[in-house]
Amino acid sequence: MYIEAIRKIWEMSGFAALTWQHGVMILIACVLMYFAIVKKFEPLLLLPISFGMLLANLPLAGLMGAPMGEEAGGLLYYLYQGVKLGIYPSLIFMGIGAMTDFGPLIANPSSLLLGAGAQFGIIVAFIIAVALGFDPKAAASIGIIGGADGPTAIYLTSKLSPDLLPAIAIAAYSYMALIPMIQPPIMRLLTTEKERKIEMKQLREVSKLEKVCFPIIVTILCVLLLPSVAPLIGMLMLGNLFRESGVVERLSDTAQNALINIVTIFLGVTVGATSSAERFLRLETIKIIALGLAAFAFSTVGGILLGKLMCVLTKGKVNPLIGSAGVSAVPMAARVSQIEGQKANPRNFLLMHAMGPNVAGVIGSAVAAGILLTLFG
Amino acid sequence: MTFYESLMVGLFCFTGVFLVLVVLNLLIRLFSAVLGSAAKKTSSAAKPEPPAATSQQTVKTPETKDSSNQVELIDVDDATAAVIMAIVSHETGIPLSNLEFKYIKLVQ
Numbered sequence: 328m329y330i331e332a333i334r335k336i337w338e339m340s341g342f343a344a345l346t347w348q349h350g351v352m353i354l355i356a357c358v359l360m361y362f363a364i365v366k367k368f369e370p371l372l373l374l375p376i377s378f379g380m381l382l383a384n385l386p387l388a389g390l391m392g393a394p395m396g397e398e399a400g401g402l403l404y405y406l407y408q409g410v411k412l413g414i415y416p417s418l419i420f421m422g423i424g425a426m427t428d429f430g431p432l433i434a435n436p437s438s439l440l441l442g443a444g445a446q447f448g449i450i451v452a453f454i455i456a457v458a459l460g461f462d463p464k465a466a467a468s469i470g471i472i473g474g475a476d477g478p479t480a481i482y483l484t485s486k487l488s489p490d491l492l493p494a495i496a497i498a499a500y501s502y503m504a505l506i507p508m509i510q511p512p513i514m515r516l517l518t519t520e521k522e523r524k525i526e527m528k529q530l531r532e533v534s535k536l537e538k539v540c541f542p543i544i545v546t547i548l549c550v551l552l553l554p555s556v557a558p559l560i561g562m563l564m565l566g567n568l569f570r571e572s573g574v575v576e577r578l579s580d581t582a583q584n585a586l587i588n589i590v591t592i593f594l595g596v597t598v599g600a601t602s603s604a605e606r607f608l609r610l611e612t613i614k615i616i617a618l619g620l621a622a623f624a625f626s627t628v629g630g631i632l633l634g635k636l637m638c639v640l641t642k643g644k645v646n647p648l649i650g651s652a653g654v655s656a657v658p659m660a661a662r663v664s665q666i667e668g669q670k671a672n673p674r675n676f677l678l679m680h681a682m683g684p685n686v687a688g689v690i691g692s693a694v695a696a697g698i699l700l701t702l703f704g
Numbered sequence: 705m706t707f708y709e710s711l712m713v714g715l716f717c718f719t720g721v722f723l724v725l726v727v728l729n730l731l732i733r734l735f736s737a738v739l740g741s742a743a744k745k746t747s748s749a750a751k752p753e754p755p756a757a758t759s760q761q762t763v764k765t766p767e768t769k770d771s772s773n774q775v776e777l778i779d780v781d782d783a784t785a786a787v788i789m790a791i792v793s794h795e796t797g798i799p800l801s802n803l804e805f806k807y808i809k810l811v812q
Contacts, residue, residue, distance in 0.1 A: 433736065436732040436733050439732075440722070443721050443722045443726075446721050447718065450717060450718045451714075453710065453714050454707070454710045454714050457707065457710035458707055458710070462705070463705050463710070463713070529783070534740075534743065536743070537735070537739055540735055541732070544731055544735060548724075548728055548731060549728070662794075665794075676787065676791075678790075687725070690725070690728070691721055691725060694720070694721050694725065698720045702716075
């Protein structure tokens with residue numbers, strides 16, 4: 328009788344339902360947790376994503392199970408609705424807006440062009456993805472990795488190709504953490520020593536009135552031109568207005584601290600939990616990871632080449648290195664420009680100049696996502 | 705979708721991003737110019753010239769929770785002091801609001 332009971336317990340347990348695919352996914356989840364905790368690769372997102380992946384691949388837990396009849400769905404199923412409905416990425420953008428100083432961009436609006444140039448990788452990855460057999464919606468979702476913007480990538484992918492969400496999210500956040508390794512060789516390859524040494528003039532002071540008007544003007548222009556971009560740009564600029572208005576300190580503080588942290592947890596865990604073995608262990612995942620790297624590389628190329636063009640047009644006043652900061656991984660890409668600039672010329676302080684294209688890239692990648700959503704949504 | 709079609713879509717998307725950001729660029733320049741000229745008209749005539757690098761002056765650091773934080777500058781101008789404080793913050797990885805500078809002195 329006892330043996331029968333033990334046998335029944337065993338048969339009902341997750342151990343009996345465990346397959347080798349689950350084992351592989353659990354291993355991958357543990358490797359990603361290692362990268363997040365030990366190597367500190369974007370731990371704020373990679374840790375919850377990897378743990379969500381672990382939870383999703385422990386059989387019979389049913390955390391992502393949809394409701395059936397009178398039986399309620401799993402915990403993560405309900406939390407995932409925030410991703411599915413595009414709520415979490417938009418709220419994260421509000422927090423990002425509340426943390427971002429657009430002063431360097433307002434002081435030098437030409438930075439917007441560098442932010443545009445660095446979206447080149449989106450296009451290249453899209454074209455290659457189509458050539459590799461992905462349908463246009465999937466190709467657009469893969470291409471947006473080149474925008475180096477996690478919330479934008481998750482937002483677009485959840486609308487166009489939710490099946491690819493785990494692979495794209497993991498690729499996007501992993502490569503963002505690897506920017507200090509991916510970008511410098513490309514930057515050195517495409518620029519001369521003389522160009523890297525260019526010192527840029529100090530940026531003008533930006534008034535508070537300009538900083539307050541900026542989010543309002545950007546919202547009006549972008550949302551009228553591209554209504555599909557309203558959730559991302561609208562929330563980004565709302566957060567920024569909280570910050571710059573100076574009259575809602577509590578809201579600004581909440582947006583950039585408590586709110587973004589709560590949403591990050593829900594977003595990360597639920598995105599990770601979509602990476603079931605059937606979805607993740609496919610040839611497409613390897614293609615996505617390779618295409619993601621290509622997208623990042625070509626975005627850097629696009630930004631640098633446009634930076635070189637601006638250098639020529641301004642007769643040497645713009646250091647092309649700041650072009651790579653148009654890849655919107657704020658502020659990491661700007662720091663890389665600063666470090667490479669100082670390697671060539673220790674008196675060179677490019678950080679604030681690079682912040683302009685860096686934050687412009689956030690707007691640029693959101694606009695690119697809006698266009699792709701309009702075309703394929 | 706054929707390769708040619710994907711190329712056209714890609715170019716369309718890239719051009720679209722560029723156009724939106726070019727228009728934004730022009731709008732920002734326009735409103736900066738308008739706000740700048742409006743500010744000039746309303747400001748009082750002959751703003752006093754800022755003093756040349758004084759041998760000793762105090763500068764208030766960016767607003768922190770402790771708002772009485774002031775830095776003493778000895779033979780250093782404001783711009784240089786700001787750069788030094790920013791570099792220290794960047795190199796140490798500590799936000800500026802968590803740093804307290806007592807004084808910055810030029811050592812010759």
